[in-house]
Amino acid sequence: MKILTVPCNSPFKAYKLLLSIFAMASDPAKKDGLLYQSGFGNYFRSADPRCPDALPEGQNNPQTCPYGLYAEQLSGTAFTAPREHNKRTWFYRIRPSVIHRPFTTYPHGHFPHNWDGTPPNPNQLRWMPFPIPSATERPLDFVDGLHTLCGAGDPKVRHGCAVHIFTCNRSMDGKAFCNSDGDLLLIPQQGILYITTEFGKLTVGPGEITVIQQGMRFAVDVAGPTRGYVLEVFDNHFQLPQLGLIGANGLANPQDFWTPVALYDDAVKPYRIVNKFQGSLFEATQDHSPFDVVAWHGNYVPYKYALQNFVVINSVSVDHIDPSIFTVLTCPSDKPGTAIADFVIFPPRWGVAENTFRPPYYHRNCMSEFMGLIVGSYEAKEGGFLPGGASLHSIGTPHGPDAESFEKASLAELKPQRVADGTMAFMFETSLSLAVTKYGNEECRTVDEKYFECWQPLKSYFDPKNRNAPI
Numbered sequence: 001m002k003i004l005t006v007p008c009n010s011p012f013k014a015y016k017l018l019l020s021i022f023a024m025a026s027d028p029a030k031k032d033g034l035l036y037q038s039g040f041g042n043y044f045r046s047a048d049p050r051c052p053d054a055l056p057e058g059q060n061n062p063q064t065c066p067y068g069l070y071a072e073q074l075s076g077t078a079f080t081a082p083r084e085h086n087k088r089t090w091f092y093r094i095r096p097s098v099i100h101r102p103f104t105t106y107p108h109g110h111f112p113h114n115w116d117g118t119p120p121n122p123n124q125l126r127w128m129p130f131p132i133p134s135a136t137e138r139p140l141d142f143v144d145g146l147h148t149l150c151g152a153g154d155p156k157v158r159h160g161c162a163v164h165i166f167t168c169n170r171s172m173d174g175k176a177f178c179n180s181d182g183d184l185l186l187i188p189q190q191g192i193l194y195i196t197t198e199f200g201k202l203t204v205g206p207g208e209i210t211v212i213q214q215g216m217r218f219a220v221d222v223a224g225p226t227r228g229y230v231l232e233v234f235d236n237h238f239q240l241p242q243l244g245l246i247g248a249n250g251l252a253n254p255q256d257f258w259t260p261v262a263l264y265d266d267a268v269k270p271y272r273i274v275n276k277f278q279g280s281l282f283e284a285t286q287d288h289s290p291f292d293v294v295a296w297h298g299n300y301v302p303y304k305y306a307l308q309n310f311v312v313i314n315s316v317s318v319d320h321i322d323p324s325i326f327t328v329l330t331c332p333s334d335k336p337g338t339a340i341a342d343f344v345i346f347p348p349r350w351g352v353a354e355n356t357f358r359p360p361y362y363h364r365n366c367m368s369e370f371m372g373l374i375v376g377s378y379e380a381k382e383g384g385f386l387p388g389g390a391s392l393h394s395i396g397t398p399h400g401p402d403a404e405s406f407e408k409a410s411l412a413e414l415k416p417q418r419v420a421d422g423t424m425a426f427m428f429e430t431s432l433s434l435a436v437t438k439y440g441n442e443e444c445r446t447v448d449e450k451y452f453e454c455w456q457p458l459k460s461y462f463d464p465k466n467r468n469a470p471i
Ligand SMILES: O=C(O)Cc1cc(O)ccc1O
Pocket: 321, 322, 323, 359, 360, 361, 363, 365, 369, 380, 393, 399, 400, 427
């Protein structure tokens, strides 16, 4: 066995140093040039390798913290939430985040969400891809490029959700964002998000998602034209769905979620902290980086997930299974089995169901369905629903395959077939009745006024004399 010698004058210190070396060597995994820790909902601990023993031992608030750091707790649940739901993280940082000047209104055109004034619209809605302005004409960072499309509820009573689009072309230089209203699930569609958080760095590209939870400060750098979707939930945090009879494995496996490792920035320079609070934006200035966390431990963390890791489960006999089988993450409401919002994907898979109309069925849902497309073409709409665009089928609004997809699938030879190869569509399914903002209805100028036409050619094939009618 190889003996490690540790240069230290006390055995206790040497033991601690050894422990920290082992912790650093064995835990984190390298991906896209960054280190991450694996797992969902577990308890993590991380220290910047420049101060590997920065976490206090055996307590959270020593009289003085190692390296002269400040201890600061970020709560993700009520102090008294049951153990299985309780979430919090302890930061050991260079300065406490309270050192800032007072918050004042942050000017922004479309993001502070306001859907209350717009008239309800029960129609099927489809948006063409949201244009990304050119950096020379209109430099736009992640925060300034956020636009609210639709939502319901009110962050003041911590109930509801919202859907936003972001289009941007420049990094958030000297600016950090923080959402006091709820959790953000970010889905880049074009361009990579280089995200700095108080917990460390994450890189999230198309085909991956990240969740940045309530109160976590972050900044987004981009390398060019960038676009994506955001689901915001006010009520609860996202969870992995229950697997029930599926068993212990499948869908999104916990080990495929990745959380950053501590990496501090000790820069002393002007910073703007932009805060969404009660649906409005505010900013405060300070003279140091908000990303000055040297070490942290806890179970309230940002994480990312690559959608290609989703283990797809489906019918291997007959019938189209409800899309809940493709749920990656769910934010539950208080009603059993009824989500504030489910994040559902339609990943590449095999279609093998026999004697079955394989695409989505026609339906009217008691939930709202917001869909987006990251890449490829969606099986129920071969044309018109484009990457970077979106659709909304509201509560009770009829929808289903367009005429062309219906005919094709009704007459198709049912051999095992790849479905959605090179495609990644997703859906936010919410029990709330989403209202579309003024931006979503008109100001975005991407509403496809002709969407309804895709169903008009659907004809009657009914023949009361022929049970084996051609369709
Ligand atoms: O409307 C949609 O395209 C989404 C959807 C897909 C599916 O396979 C079944 C139901 C459903 O709402």
